[in-house]
Structures are given as C-alpha cells and as structure tokens.
Amino acid sequence: xxxxxxxxxxxxxxxxxxxxxxxxxxxxxxxxxxxxxxxxxxxxxxxxxxxxxxxxxxxxxxxxxxxxxxxxxxxxxxxxxxxxxxxxxxxxxxxxxxxxxxxxxxxxxxxxxxxxx
Amino acid sequence: xxxxxxxxxxxxxxxxxxxxxxxxxxxxxxxxxxxxxxxxxxxxxxxxxxxxxxxxxxxxxxxxxxxxxxxxxxxxxxxxxxxxxxxxxxxxxxxxxxxxxxxxxxxxxxx
Numbered sequence: 001x002x003x004x005x006x007x008x009x010x011x012x013x014x015x016x017x018x019x020x021x022x023x024x025x026x027x028x029x030x031x032x033x034x035x036x037x038x039x040x041x042x043x044x045x046x047x048x049x050x051x052x053x054x055x056x057x058x059x060x061x062x063x064x065x066x067x068x069x070x071x072x073x074x075x076x077x078x079x080x081x082x083x084x085x086x087x088x089x090x091x092x093x094x095x096x097x098x099x100x101x102x103x104x105x106x107x108x109x110x111x112x113x114x115x116x117x
Numbered sequence: 118x119x120x121x122x123x124x125x126x127x128x129x130x131x132x133x134x135x136x137x138x139x140x141x142x143x144x145x146x147x148x149x150x151x152x153x154x155x156x157x158x159x160x161x162x163x164x165x166x167x168x169x170x171x172x173x174x175x176x177x178x179x180x181x182x183x184x185x186x187x188x189x190x191x192x193x194x195x196x197x198x199x200x201x202x203x204x205x206x207x208x209x210x211x212x213x214x215x216x217x218x219x220x221x222x223x224x225x226x227x228x
Contacts, residue, residue, distance in 0.1 A: 006160075036218075043204070043219060044155075044218040046216065046218075049215065091158070093161070095160075095161075095216075105151075105163050105166065106163070106216060107163060108153075110159055110160045111158070111159065111160045113158075
C-alpha cells in the first residue's frame with residue numbers, strides 16, 4: 001500500500017516550453033501533496049504544498065507563476081513548469097500524505113528528471 | 118521545525134549493524150523524529166518515526182535518548198541494497214505536514 005506514482009519519469013524539453021508533471025496516489029486519498037526539487041548532490045528542497053480544492057502554498061523564494069500547481073482530486077496533483085529554462089533542470093519529486101493513516105506519514109513518488117536544453 | 122545534524126557519510130560492512138546518529142538538540146515536546154532514505158535517483162522511502170519511545174519495524178529500529186536531543190537509526194543487518202542517503206527529519210505532528218530535509222548521511226555498505 002501507500003504507493004505514489006509520477007509521470008513522466010524523465011522529460012527533455014526546449015527552453016521556453018512548458019512541462020507538466022503528474023503525481024498520483026494509487027491506493028489512498030491525499031488531501032495534501034507536496035512538491036520538492038533536488039539538484040545534483042544536494043538535498044530535497046520543499047517547493048510548495050498542494051491542497052485539494054484550494055490554492056497551493058509556496059515556500060519562500062519559489063515563484064508561483066513559474067511553477068503552477070493544481071490539485072484537482074484526492075489522488076492527483078500536477079506541477080507545470082512554465083517557460084522552462086536550463087536552470088530549471090532538476091529532479092522533481094512529489095509526496096502525498098495519507099489522510100487515513102494514523103502515522104501521518106508522507107509517501108514519495110519516484111521522481112521526474114527534467115532536462116531543459 | 119527543529120534543525121537536525123547528521124554526519125555526512127558512514128561506512129558499514131555487509132551483514133553488520135549500521136548505526137546512524139542524528140542530533141536534534143532544539144527539538145520541542147510535540148515534534149516527532151522521522152527517518153527516510155533515498156537510494157540514488159529515486160524518491161525517498163519512509164523507514165520509521167517516533168516521539169519518545171524506541172520503535173522497531175521490519176526495516177529498522179529507532180532509539181531516542183531520554184532527553185530527546187538525539188536519536189540513532191539502527192539497520193540490524195546491513196546489505197548492499199541499504200547503500201543510500203539517510204535523512205533524519207524532525208517535525209511537529211500536523212504542522213501543515215511539511216518535511217524539511219537536511220543534508221543527510223550517505224551510508225556506504227561494503228562487501
């Protein structure tokens with residue numbers, strides 16, 4: 001149980017294009033999902049909290065117009081990197097909180113490797 | 118959330134116990150200690166968490182000192198597949214559920 005998937009696992013795009021990444025909780029409902037970014041040899045950096053049915057909340061320094069987040073259902077959140085540039089190349093990871101679990105634990109997806117040329 | 122300090126790397130022989138320390142001297146009473154690990158180029162994997170009592174599951178044991186200022190994650194019989202970066206995270210339960218990752222400990226399990 002507690003499986004989180006991401007799609008695509010890897011994407012290469014040209015500078016200036018937009019890229020959408022999907023995060024799904026496969027066997028549980030998640031009212032809250034989170035998006036992280038990880039640069040090579042660095043730790044995960046929390047970008048934003050995605051709340052089902054409401055606007056995402058962004059961490060300080062993260063541009064909300066650059067990283068659009070939509071959480072339309074209890075099992076799906078999407079992150080759209082708009083007008084991507086090479087400096088947006090990174091490993092993007094989502095996580096989901098199992099709202100029914102007593103442990104209040106986050107489960108992470110496998111990540112999406114974004115390369116912007 | 119309280120800040121954590123972990124050694125950047127550790128080595129462990131295959132089959133032996135791996136003991137990974139974490140300092141969280143500013144932890145407050147309502148903050149839990151969580152451990153996750155990240156194998157190269159994958160998403161983090163939940164290992165264990167606890168408040169003040171020692172915890173054990175099928176993956177590991179978590180030992181929290183009485184003053185709660187430090188903890189140790191124990192992998193009882195490390196295998197090569199346990200090579201990963203291990204993150205100790207301190208978080209208040211229901212604090213908007215946010216996890217802030219530190220730099221973690223790279224555990225190298227050697228044959």
